[in-house]
Structures are given as structure tokens and as C-alpha cells.
Amino acid sequence: MTEWHAAVRARAERDGVDLPSATVDELALHLEDLYESAIADGASPASARTRALAALDESAMSVLTRHAASHARRRAVRRAEDTARAAQGGSLQVLTAIRIALRQFRHHPGFALVTVLVLGLGTGAAATVFTVVDSVVLRPLPYAQPDRLVTLWDTNHAKGLAHEPISPVNFMDYRALPVFKDAAAWWRPAVNLADPGEDPVRVNTIEVSGNLFDLLGVRPQLGPGFPVGGASYVRNDPIAVISDRLWRTRYHADPSLVGRQLVLSGVPYTIAGVMPPKFHYPDDVDLWQRLGWDLTQHSRAAHFMEAVVRLADGTTLERASAASNALALRLQSEFAATNTAWGVRLIPLLDQQLGYYRPALMVLFGAVGLLLVIGCLNIASLLLTRALSREREIAVRVAIGAAPRQLVTQLLAESLVLSVGGALVGIATAAAALPLIVRFSPVAIPRLDEATIDLRALGAGLALVFATTIFFGLVPALLLLRGRLATGLRMADRGSSRAARRLYSVLVVGEVALACALLVSSALLVRTVGRMMRTPLGVNADEVVTTKVQLAGSAYRSWRLVADTHGRLLEQIRLQPGVGAAGSTNFLPLEVGWRLPFGIAGQPAPARPEDAPQAQFQTVSDGFFETWGVALVTGRSFTAFDTADSAPVVVVNESFAKRFLGDAPAVGRQIVSRASNIGPLGFNLMRGDLRAPPPVYEVVGVVRDVRNAPLGQATEPAAYFSMRQFPFRELSVTVRAADRASAINAIRAALRVASPNVPFSTARTWGEIFASRTAEPRLLMTILLVFGGLAALLAAIGVYGLLSWSVALRTRELAIRMTLGAKPSNVGALVVRHSALLAVVGLAAGVVIVRVAESLLRRVLFEVSPSDTASTAAAAAVLFAAALVACVPPAIRAMRVDPVEGLRTE
């Protein structure tokens, strides 16, 4: 406090005004200015003082009364602040430091913005993907002790089949094994649900053993469900349970539905319960019929059931698998005719339900983790650059007396501001991205709709962000403070900087390596999808519209009527405007037909029945091959005259002709089939009396192979029956028309004429169906491409940052080189070489990372090896190009170094 302060206070007191201290300060300074200007004018100190005080004297302080009053409340605030300062000196200093940091970033927003965005987007993406992985893959299924549930599949090593439906009779043998506590099995009849006064609908249905719900540990929300215990496994009285969705949409959640009868494909069933919401086990099922026939009375050769078992207490999956395999071997020798080469496979329920998604999501999780680490490495480089470019600033500040603690507080505050910013962007990203993913996921991922933001994931991501910013923001600064300050002022471009450059190079190599791993993975997926899309299917039918039509119930007891109605339906469709061709089939391409034994007329029957040749058999109508664009190699295709009243005929594919008919012309040859019916689904009208010798079918045509196995498996020999000779209740009706709408209209119109009671279910084009088969890898590919692109970009930024900085620091060295005669091109090459070297080392490390992840990658690839050279080369080329592009601006800067100017810079 100066004497001027005292004078102002005294004057104010005289006028009865309590001035705020800031005002007193200001007035006192004014007086001091007056005094000094008087001195400057040549006045003596005494008269200058009198002049200043005179100005005070002539002022009536009362005019400031109002101002003083309005400051009273601000004074209260200030007092509180003073107390706080006295109490804890640190906190206010930190707040000030944060304020300064904010101001700094406001003035240089580029650095702060990039950092916050990279951190935020990285964390957000990682948290979102982890949330999806967690809710889809890691969270337990909503069943009792879900880790004890296992699905049961047949395998056949001779035919390369790894995942086949199980035969009902074999299932009953496995079911008796003591390693299983309980086992349920089902098959999938398609059911037409008819209610008086409403359109009939097709409902996804399984006919399942009565113990399913008990086995899963799920109770109906309404009604008793299937009775538990005793002879509940198979019963003849028809009862069914429906899903909550069907109950609400079709029956308006009417509680009196339980106990009522519904007509399912012409048969009345009593409704025994309504399952809880979202329960659709095994997949999207709306109706569970209790099994009404004895599984042991079927055939061991027919593989069409699915099964889930609960492991016995204390039994491991390995022990259960071993016991099942032992039984499979025994069945092979005991029932050689049907069981040769057939084994069994146990797959945990969760793995089974997720299928492709489990490895895919794990790959995705790895990818997003890599991306986050790349982001953090990038931030680390950025912070490092910043700290090093401030080396001199820090050195100067220390030299003029700044306390190290103060500097550290300041640097800490800057890191804190960055990480909080990044955290906020991250949280916002995750919150925004998750609902979008759930809503717009192009493929139905099981359980995705149950995903909610995972706080642990977000927390882990944020912790990583905080750790990175604080570590890399603070550590270089601390090093500068501790060791190098003495030399810092003199040798900013040597000493610590060389060590830093090494660290920096390691960071960039790491970034390039991780980006390389990501890019190689996405390139592999691109190749996978390409292979899938290019797999020849033998059809040209992207525009063909298909829908399923089932002729069931008492109206269609007669199989001749089924055949006639399907035939009439096709004829009616062909009459509709815009229709080019129509045909029906019981298996679409990529689906596996019935594998049945057969004989070739004129060749001796094999000694053992199990040695008889086997091929896929399928029923198609006249017009099918024409509709699907399947080329006829020789002979003819089916006509409307290949009926039950004419001679038995088959058409075979090229594989069949080549494998079984040899070099002789196929047309005119004869094959023998004992097939009389396929369960209740299809019936052979040509096989009248089962005691009579089996019918002999004449091969009337050979068609090109149509892929009749999943992608990745070889097309099998196939024979086609005429639909009018071997009809199925349910067929896919397929139409080639001018456009989709006229195809659908044609089917609807034809159904009204030919079979008015049969519902029109959804129709899709073959193109859509095929796309949905490849949707999963395509989705994964898209995401990985985005991640890979981002990673490459970040790596390029990293290379750019390193080289820019190192060129700036080496200006003097470059200048000396130029003075000594180096050409600008030499200097440019020096920089480019540096970049190329880092990129090459990074790429090599990236390839190693891919090798480590090989076993996981293999599970999401199709006909592409994880060590695929083309993919690796493509990814490496992209990254190398990015690294070279990134070094162009620094190289140009290096070439433009003016030797004179360069030497002048310290």
C-alpha cells in the first residue's frame, strides 16, 4: 500500500464512501501518474505531490457511492477466495494453470483440436465396439446355467461335412449317454396358421421334444407350457406354445388364448402357453409344437434334426465330446449301412448361436484396440514434439527463476485439459454411435439389440487416454527439467533431442506396424468377400423372385392334388403380365439337397448296401432351369408332361454325369432309386407298391452344375426329380419377370386362383438372398476398411510430424551440408530415406503382428490364407505410399534450407 492508497482511503472515508480496494488501487495509480507527470514537467517532489493531492481534494467521492455499494457483494466473493487461497495454496494455482492452458489452446487450436479428436474418436470407437462385443459375445445367454448348454451336430469326414443336422435315431442314442443331463431335439416344419376371419400366415415353427423349455430353464409367461416329467418327451395330443411377439401381433395379447385351439397347417392344436418376450429359441421361432412322433422310428440315414443338450453336473465339454465320439464309432460299426463315416460334434450353445459373429467381433475388437493404440501413439508423438519444441522456452523460464513445480503444474494442466476434452468427445461418440449401430446394422446380429453402453469399457478407454496424455505430456518435460537444462540453452538441437528422436522413431515404427496389421486384415476381408461374390453358382438369376408356398392340411391330403396344385400355380403365374418364366424347387442354390443312395441300371449292385453311390436328390418343376438360367448341356429339361402318368425321368448335373455315368452319353441311361418319400414333406408318386421293384428313371437331360453346397465346399453330384412325379408340400416358387412388382403380383394373383387358402409369405430376389449370405463378411470388411484407412492416415500424420520436426531441428546440420557442397536433392533424399527406413521397419513388424493373429483371422476368411501375399503386398504398398507422401513437405522444406539463414539459427 502506497501513500496514495492511504490518501484515497482517507478522502473516501471523509465523504462516507467505502470504496472497493480495486477502485482504491485505480485511483491511487491515477494519483501516482499525476505526480510523476508533474515531476516530468520539472516540478519539485513537494509541489508535484501537492498537485496530485489537489486533484483528489477537488473530487467529491460521494459520486462513487452507488459504485461502492454494487461492489459490496463482489467483495464477499473475493473474501471467500482469499480464504480459499490461504487454506490450500495448490488448488487455486492448478485452476490458474488450467485457465492458462485453455487460453493457450484457444490461441493455437490446431494442436488441441487434433489431439482431442484423435483421443475422443479412438476412445469412443473402442468403447462402442467393446460394448457390442460384450453384449453379443461375452454376456451369458438368458438361460439357466447357459455355459452348460451344448448343441449337437453330425459330421461326415468322408464327405467333408463338419456341421450337419443330426439323425433322429442317432440322437436318441446320444441322448442316453450319462454325460448329458438332458437333451432336446427338434426339426423345422413350416406351419400355415389359419384363424377364422384372418389371412392365413406362415409361422416359423419347430416341432420339439416337450423338455426344451425345462432344459433351457425358461418358463412361459402365461399358461403351463409343455407338461414336465413323465412321458412328456413325445406325446400324441397336439399342443403348442407361441411367442410373445405372435401373441401380441396376431392375438392382441388376449390372455384367454391359452387353452384355446389354433389350426396349424390344417391340424387343431391346443395352446399351452405364451413364452416371455424376446424368447425365440433357437432362432426367430414363433411357435413351438410338441413333438408328436417317436424319433426312434425314423431313419439313421436322414439328417434333419437339431439338438441342444445340458451337460451332466461335473462333466466337462471335453469329456462329453469324448463319450459322444466313442458312441459315434460304435454306431459306425454297428450300423455301417447308415452310419459309415458319420461322427458327432459338440458346440457350446453360445458359439453356435453367434456363428460367424464370435470370431468376427473378436477381430473387430482387436482392430479397434489397435486403432486406439495407434491414436495414443500419435498423441504421444504430438505431445513429444510439443514438449521438445518448448525445450528452449522451458529452459529460459527456469533460467529467469520459474519454480520447477510451477512448470510441472502448468504442463500437467495442459495434459489434463487435453484428456478431459478427449474424454468428453469419446463419451459423446460412444453415446451417439451405439444406438446408430443397433438401429442400422445391415445384418441381424444375435443379441445386438440388448446392447447398452458399457461403463467399464468406457472407463478403460478413458483411463488409457488420461495415462497417455499425462505420461507423454509430462515425462519429456520432466526429463528436460532434470537433466538437460544446463546444456539445453546451448544445444537445443543435440543432447536430449537425439534421445527424443530415437523414442519418436520407435513411436512411428509402432504406428506403422499396427496400421499395417489393420490394413492387411482389411485387405484379407476384401479378398474374402471378392472370392465369395465371384464363386460360380451356375445360375444367372439375380432378378428371380422367390417365395415359399406350402400346401398343407386336410385340403391337400392327396399327393396328386399337391402336385397338380403346384403345377396349376405355375401355369397361372405364367399367364400373368410381365412374367418371363416360372418354376419351383425344394432347394435353392447353396442349399444341400437330400443325400440318397441310388443304383445305375446295367451295373452290378454293390455287395454291401452302404457302398451304393450317393448323390443329392432334389425336386424341381418344369420351367425351373429356364427361370434360373441353368444351361442345358445335352438332352432336354422337364416339361409339364413329366407327370405321375408318364415314364419316370431324372435330369442330372454335369458332376453326376462325369462321376457316375463315365464317358458314354448320359442321356438315355437309367438309374434306380428306392426313395419313396421324404418324411411327411414329399412323396414319390412313381413308387406305388413298396414291395414291387423300385422304379427305373431315365436320364433325359444333363444341366450345368448349380452350387448345392455352402460357399467353400465343392458342388456335389445331383439328380433332379420332376415335381409332378415326386411332389413336395413346400416348394420355393420362383419367377423371372419384367420387374419385382409384377413377379409378386403374378404370384399373388395365381395363388388366389390355384389355392385361395394358402398364404403369400415374403418374397425376395435371389440377388438379395445371396447378398444376405455374404452380408456378415461384407459388414466386417467395411468396418475394417474404415479402421484400416484411419490407421493409415494416423500413421502418415505420425511420419509427417516426426520428419517435420526433425528437419526443423536439423536445419543447422542441413545448412552445413549444403555449405559443404551437398545439393538440395541430396538433402531431400536424406529425409526421404529416413521416412522409407521407418516405414519398412514398421511394415515388417506389422506382418509379424498378423502372423500372431493368424488363427483368429482364419475363422473369418474364405478361401484366403492369412498369409496371402497379394493382401499383404497391397496393404504394405498403401502404407509405404502414405509414408512417402507424408515426407514430401518436410523434404521440400529441407531442400529449401538457405545455408546462410540456416547457419544463423542456433
Add this chain to the structure above:
Amino acid sequence: MTPRPPDRTAVDAAKKGSADLLILALVDERALHGYDIARQIEARSAGTLRFTLASLYETLYRLEERGWIRGRWAERPGQRRRRYYRITAAGRRMLADQREEWGRFIAALTLVAGVKPA
């Protein structure tokens, strides 16, 4: 007839009314502290216009409260810590209005009373 001193009441009132205009116009050019403002008003008006210490700061604080100017403590190289005043956007609008008003007023004085700028 003894010469009477000129009646200053009207002119004093006008000076008082013009205080806002003067200060806004000065801090519109650049940020100034209180002493600078006082000195510049005095210098530019050749001593005709003068504020007392209290009335100067009263006016500054009032203008600040109305949001037309804003004061900030700042340290400039080689100078003491001082409170600098700077015009705000609202102050600039107010300044434009006042300049127009006073322009009309002075034009009216010239036309009616033959007052000319000295």
C-alpha cells in the same frame, strides 16, 4: 454597467451530458487507462473539458456497468499494472448513436444561434 460573468449553467450541463460520448470515442480508438483518458480529454480540448478524479471514474464505472466498455487489469512491458478500458460492441453502437445526436444538436446550434466551432 459592470461586466457580468457569463452564465455557465447551460454549458456545464452540456459538458456533463457529453461525458459518455467523449469517453466512448476515446476508448474506441484503443484501450486506455483512466489517467490516459483524463489526460487526452484535457489535451485534445485544450483544457476546455476536464473531469475531476471522482467524476471520471464514476463515468467509467457507469459505462462499464451498462456494458458499453470493459475494464481489465493488465501489465504492459515497462509499465505499472493498470486497468485498461476497451469499448464493447454495444458501446460502439451507442457511440454511433450519440455521435449522430450530437451532430444534429451542433448543426442546430449553428443554424439557430450562430454558434460556430472554434
